[in-house]
Structures are given as structure tokens and as C-alpha cells.
Amino acid sequence: MDTVWSRNQKSPRQTLTLERIVAEAVALLDEEGVGRLTMRRLAERLDTGSTTLYWHVKTKDDVLDLALDEVFREVRMDDLAELAGLPDEASGQGGEAGGTVVGDAVVGDAVIGGAVVGGAVAGGAVAEGIVAGGGGGDWRAPVRGLMRRWRAALLRHPWSATLLDRPLMGPNALRRTEFLYETLTAAGFAVPKTAAYSLSNYVMGSVIMQVTWERSGDSDTGAFLRERADRYPALAEHGLEHDWDATFDEGLGYLLEGMARSRA
Template identity: 45%
Template structure:
């Protein structure tokens, strides 16, 4: 992967530039929301911006630049809780907002992997997560380990939910398949599959289980 857009200095602006990075990112997010990451190309983005590819490349070098900028933009909508006495609540609120941002922009979870995520919005929220976890009594490498565990849980749950919701119209076929093969997959047939509002409750309970485990590592568990 090429060097992150966040590690390169901004190019000097031309006089009265016809295009801004902010406008490029807003249009890129709109395109991604409407059509998904597979349809994002520099040419299509330039067309939507009613400009030429040369002008677009003046502001962003590659499609990867655009994706990095778009990801950081959507995470800017995630509220950062004011630090309070209940840091576990802070983590739950922050991670719930992170999940909601990914569900509101279904393309995002699938393109997170392999990107450094060094934008200011992501870094500010990640720093808040680290601070909240450190305040529970974790220290050293365990802070990063816990942060990775929580972040990976949120990303994975969003990715699974986006995929499942995309195929919910055909979910009855999957249920019927498990019922027919109950003898082979008894636990799946008994406990069923998540759908509809069940995802919200499952996410909250799963995050709680994860945080309970982290708390026990610090001696503050129940």
C-alpha cells in the first residue's frame, strides 16, 4: 500500500482553486454511500465533481487517498463522550457510535482493513478509547491489546451485520436449510440467526461480555 495521505504535506494551493479537499471528500462519501466502494474510481469522482482528472489529482494522488479521507470524515460524526467517572460507559458510548457510523455508511467496514487510519478524527477517538481503557487499571501493552480487541469486535460486528442485512430478503431460505439439517447443525437450528433489531441487543451484550473480561484482567471484575 502506498504512503498514507495523512503523512504527506499538503500541496500548495493554486490561486482561486476550483476544487477543495473538503468538497472532494463530501462527494466521495456520497458516491460511496450510493454505490459502494467497488464503483469508486478517480474518473467517476471527477465526473461527479464536474471537473477534470488532472484537477482532481492535484488534491489527491490516488483512490486510496480518497478512501482514507472518506473514512476519517465519517468517523468525525461519532460523538466523543466527555470523560466521566464511569469510563466503561465512555467505551460503550464511543464504540456504539463507531458501529453506527459504519452501519450508516455500509462500505466503510469492508475497506478499513490494511489502512493506517491516521486521520485526526479517527486518532482523536482512538486516543479517547486508549485513555478510557488505561483508566481501568490496564497498563503497558495490555492497553493496546484491549483497544484492538474492542475495535476489532466493533468492526467485525458491523461487517457481519451489513452482510446479513443485505441478504435478509433471502433469510427464510437459510432458516429452512438449518431446519432440514437439524441433526447436523443442532445448535444453529436451535438458537437461530440474528435479524432485524436483534443485532442491536446482540452487539450491546457482546461488548459487555468483552469489557467484563477486560475488567477481570485488572482485578475490577465482578
């Protein structure tokens, strides 16, 4: 499999680093979206030539893979391992620092036990979403916190919603998926893959729906449905608009409760 994650990185001949490229790519994507990202425009923003840029990355897809994995680095986990009843090292964030890891190369950071050490603080609230699912050894607490933070990171970078159809094989995404698998396994799920699949697809689906809806602009669906209440009485009564955060949390609660009952 030939991807940016599987290739050994070349030693740079100049001061331009992969870490700088990724940071600038994320900034460009935040400002202008995926459609405006080209290798030439990225090179211009880095004040370098395309040839120099190609020394580090082969294609635009490489850049997008790296940028998307950088978004996952914002999903901090350092306070979730204890709630999950896992060793501290399970979070992969024993000593936080910045950096980008590709293949076997480490750029501007360190690797501890094969796990990426890094991650920007996501959103602000350190314990957001932790207590709501329960405390102590309740597996729902760290899972709820992880899913909330994952969603928040993706929503801070709306362009990421258009890239969620690609394999999430970067070290930051894999570390968080590994943590989810470990948490679910420790909670007694014999097949954590199925539970993790349900959770991750719920997060990604909710993000894609919210980003798409918000980009479509304001539309009075309520008036449309009320005018057709004879055909759609339930929709006319309850509507399609909602508080995105509250709806996500309520739906996540349904999902976690169903998983808990199934496990029992």
C-alpha cells in the first residue's frame, strides 16, 4: 500500500519542514476550503517553490491526508484513560507537545512507545462531556468525552467533513481509534469493532449533516411542512430544525444506552 503514511520520509535539504507544510495547509483549508488547495498555492504561502514542496509530499492527496490527521491531533485524550480504567499510557499523550509523525519519521516531536505524543487542547473545556456519561469506571464517560471532542474538532475545520470518505490511517486518528477499541474491550465488548464503527459513523454522519445544512443557508422548512401538515403531521409538529449540540448529545446517549443494554 503506497500512501503518505507508509513511505519513509526523506531528509530535508532546506529549512522547510513537513510540520510547517501541514500547519500552512490546515490554515489554507480553514480559510478557503478544499477546492482552493493546490500545490502551487500552498508553495506560494510557504514562500517556496513547488519543487521544494514535492520533496516532502508527492501529491495533493498526501497534503489532505496529513491535514485531516492534524485535525485528529486536536482531540485530546490525556484525561480520559483514568476514567476508562486504562493505564495512563493508553491515551498516547503522556507528555504533550506538537509535531507530525509520518511513516517511521518524526517531525518536530517525539515518539513514546510507538504512539504519537502530541495534541492541541480541543475547544477549551478540559472535562467537557466526561461526567455526563457517568464517573468512576463507567466506560460511557470516556467514550462520550472522546466522541464529543472528535465532533468538536471536525466542526472547527468544516472542510474535514468532505474528506471523511477516505481511510483514516494517520497516526493521530489511529491512536484515538486504538483508545476507543481499548476502552470498549475493557468494558466487556467481545467485538469492539462493531461498537466503535457505530460510534464513529454517528459522529461523522452528524458532522457531515450539520456542515452540509449550514452551508445550504437559511431555509424555512418549518413553514413548508406546516403547509403540508395533512401529509406530514409528525414532521409539521416537530420540525426538522434543531439545536445541533443538544441533538447530538441526546442521540449519543441513546446509542450508548443501547450499547450498554446489548452488552449486559
